[in-house]
Amino acid sequence: MSWVPPDLSQSCQAGSNITTCQPSTFLFLQLVSNLFGQSKDAVERQDHHTDLEDFIFGDKFFENVAAGGANREDNAYDFIVVGAGSAGCVVANRLSEIRQWKVLLLEAGGDEPDVTGVPAFPPMLQGSSIDWGYTTEPQQYNCLRRREQRCNWPRGKVMGGSSAINYMIYLRGSPEDFNEWESMGNKGWSYDDVLPYFKKSEDNHDAEAQNTFFHGTEGYLSIERFPFQDTNVNMSIRAYQELGLKIVDQNTDEQIGVMLLQQTVKNGERQSTNTAFIRPIRQKRKNLKIETNTYVSRILINPDTKIAYGVEYFKNNKVFMVTARKEVILSAGTFNSPKTLMLSGIGPSSHLNEMNIKIIQDLQVGYNLQDHSTLDGVIIALNNTATSVSDEERERDIRQYIQNHNGPLSATGTLQIDALVQTRYENSLDRPDIQLLLDTTNVQNFINDPILTSETNVLPLAYYDGLMLRPVLLSPESRGVVKLNTSDPVFGPPRIFSNTFRERIDVLRIVEGIRQGLNLLKTQAYRSIGANLVTNKLPGCEPFIYGSDEYWECLMRSYTGTLHHQVGTCKMGPIDDKEAVVNPELKVHGIKNLRVIDASVMPKVVRGNTNAAVIMIAEKGSDMIKNDWLHHKN
Template sequence: MMDVGASMVDTCPGNLQGLSSYLFITLINSLFGSKCKLGARELYNDDYAPKLRDGDEFDFIVIGSGSAGSVVSNKLSENKNWKVLVLEAGGYPSALSDIPGLMFFLHGTDEDWQYKTEPTTKSCLGFKNGQCSWPRGKVFGGTSVFNAMLYIKGYKKDYDQWAQLGNTGWDWETVRHYFKKIENVQDPNASDQYGRNGYMMLSKISIVLGEMLVKAMREAFENMGYSSLQEEEPAYPMGTLEAYQCNKDGVRYNAAKAFLGKVKERPNLFTSLHSFVNKILIDPSTKTATGVEVKIGGKILKLKAKKEVILSAGSINSPQILMLSGIGPKEHLESLNIKVLKDAPVGYNLEDHMINIGTLVTFSPECCKAETFQDQLYQYFMYQKGFLATSGIMNFWNFFNTRNDSHYPNIQNHYFFYPLNHQHYLEQFLKSAGVKPEIVADSMEYIKRRPSVIVGNTLMNPKSKGRLTLKSSNPEDKPLIESGYFTDAEDDDLQVLLESIRFVEKMMQTPPLNKFDPQILRLNLPDCDKYEYRSDDYWKCSLRHLTTTLYHPTGTCKMGPVGDKTAVVDPKLKVHGIKNLRVADASIMPIIVSANTHAPSMMIGHKAGVMITEQWSNQKTEL
């Protein structure tokens, strides 16, 4: 490892003596001391992996420590008589992960599974090898370790639709109480729809550097007839919203830190890191899950679950593990010589929020404050404030309906803001997404002298569906991800995103934004040059090139009642046809929510914990 101290050079030796030298050393010591707040290992549970032995027995084994897994494990371990084991394929979160503004610097590292979609002629054409990158957390805390920390629950209609499909107990009136139980909102002015006593810290972090631009965007929306939203679930849920973030005092508050680290003293809760689950062990005669096969430190262990195995590995890993265990589409499993224990539609119904990252707008420098990156580093390491303490202006959103055919929005705009002197943020974002190098280089040239924003038009209710399958029967082979982007028969998804770009063009011409001379840039897309710039055909071509994931894959272990042939789990999250096995994560969503999926995933984890507790204690339990 490089010796950082050896690389430091005193460019002006001898100029600091006496008191001035003391003051300077005090400053340096303060900066070095502040880094101890980041990646603090004492905030997390001890690693039990070295103590595990073949044949060890627990009441519950939870696979995955992310947004849902951490929460269900927390709830189950409230019962002191139950031994709960959490298996996580990754290790402890790095110090870098605690710095909100550097989240994209974690993509592509050892803390990321580094998944990519399969090439297609319909989407991801502007990405290397025609593959969109799908970062997922391979780390204690899962994807909550490097997501945007945004906390939004979705709309009443989302959950009422789930219930209408036969999923009793998943309507909005029921699930909203489970949300409140996980929340610990730090805003004294928050409405009573938010909880105050849960484990997840929620804060509204001040937007810095981009506050003038955000003010102008809010005014632009008002100019177009949209109001400012104070809550998530108003009667008319369109307009601008500044969301809560899973952030405490400028430091990321990931799920493992909140739900496992806060209860690390519980003697019945065990967390095992670098523990790669090969498959779930199922008794073929009784179709009962009995434990797991897990690889730890080069050894294969078989661990027993007396009561249940709970699969909370996310929308990619959960269906992969089910199929490796013999639960999945019969023909697909047989083609890989995997013994079929249950023919089920695992891996189907893959839905994701598509986001267009091809609308890059620059503004005149007057729109925004300008500070050097060094200034921001100082602000952060001394006070955990400034640009690095936030996810930029990504907690500022606007919701609108491109067709005015519903009082619910069909588009959510995310804003990726790059101030002057911070161009490396844009470069890192584009590289982490897997954008072709020539497009990255071209974009960097554009923004050298002007602040910029990627207006991320996000499709909230996609009609396109994808599918996940196994590459082989080897657990260490990454699964095949067919995103399904722009595969709906009527091309409606493409049309709605085109309409959203037209909306942004009009928005930029409103007086509040037009005064900052917004310029929508023409990116390096040779395949689109045959079309007139900014024509419908040009934008459709651009969308097929530069639409990617908002990191919200869902639905691959779909929830549905008995008799629903498209469902993998029932409303109690039990796998159809298999005893003592449940799935609790975003993969169970029958329809993707109209929101970022972190908060709904935590709610799913908590509701699962309550349902499991009620079954095994044979009594009603507290939410």
């Protein structure tokens, strides 16, 4: 099954006045698909995407299955891991290290196509065949100018999950984030407890690896800088230094400052958790079975004993059941882990009643949703780079990348710079509350049609003539909720009520973040290239004075953005925490032999990009499982 790029014809109408709607973009995507659409994973599997829509279900759905409509896979496993994303790939690797354990890894998507490997390509992965394509529900606080007032919240549906489509930033968060988790009743999750697990997965060969207190060199996951920096990268780092920010390694105990980011890459190629943790063992460990294009619909739980004993899944239009002798581990991510729990009878009783699902355990599944929010629309025009590269230049860059994994396509443009700052609203001593990122953009397209520009943002990050300043809210107060789809709970997308910017403090922090970021324009570095702020007002915000607090708030609510760091919907917490879904050992409260291990368990989002912390959670969770079954139960 080869990769299918996003379908721009959905957005581009005849007469669209932006360049990404021109035929050259369609041809470029076709070229990329031809060159990078296949997967280098060894066995090109014969299975096809399950045409789930063809499967009929309704009120009697689960009764039919229970009555024998399902094929039972008699071959029991010790552990079943649901979802091969950032967490699931790590867990499957670590559990299958124990030779006598039989491990089954089930993934709804297919093999990871080669297109994910190219660092400059993430924009074109969103909306492509390896994205679940979720959107938020329309709300009064956010996404007001987006199509149908919904923001796109992509998630990877592929081996590697979201680590295969993300921007590869490796940033762990502040030590105090983890101490805070512990202070919320999660014993064993302080920074001292989790640091060894960050180091365990890390294989860092850059200079900072010499600081062996914080960095590891023997893990599966390669952490490196990109091999290519264009002139604006170094110029922007100099500018931040002019503003007084120190260059620091933000993956130590010091975050406030600026750095050329560490990335999940190896020799100019992405390291998803599939690439790092599964590829090296996939054909070697006989006790690990991987099933792709396999959609898990629910966890099988005995309602009397409350013991989880397997899963039910769909593949090739057939429904199967498979059993787990020891545990089921749910690693389906922030949206699909709560969804799967609710379909299995674990969730808030009011919602499960409404959905006619028999309640096995009443827990606040789906609540506590948090995200790192940002906005589109604060644009700095540069005079030293061009968006309009010729076909020849693009082909030259592709050739260079294929030959030696170098050149403009081996990096994410200016997105490889990270500044972490504090606003006046931050009370902690040394934790940042705003991340300043510099995304790349095409200025004229954005002025012509900001919504269409973001919908058709598929070209490599390497080609740009403007910077989109993105202040990112690191410690949001707003909390959202995930619920089941009312008309199609099993196969339909979950309903995501993001509640982004519902709390006023979140807006205030971003406003100050914008102002701090715009100080870049005062620096010698930016002045010397004639960089200037694009002050055209965006549609919907014309009534406000450009640059006023009200104008920035209008942009936030109209052109809401996300760093895609949604977490928290199966919150980790002790039994007396009314919102908690899993305990500090990641076991679902009240249920035996079922854990959740993924981004959904974070009680509070870390003040860094979430992939590194998810991988750490998976490393630590795997050790907890080993400890239980090797040392206590057997």
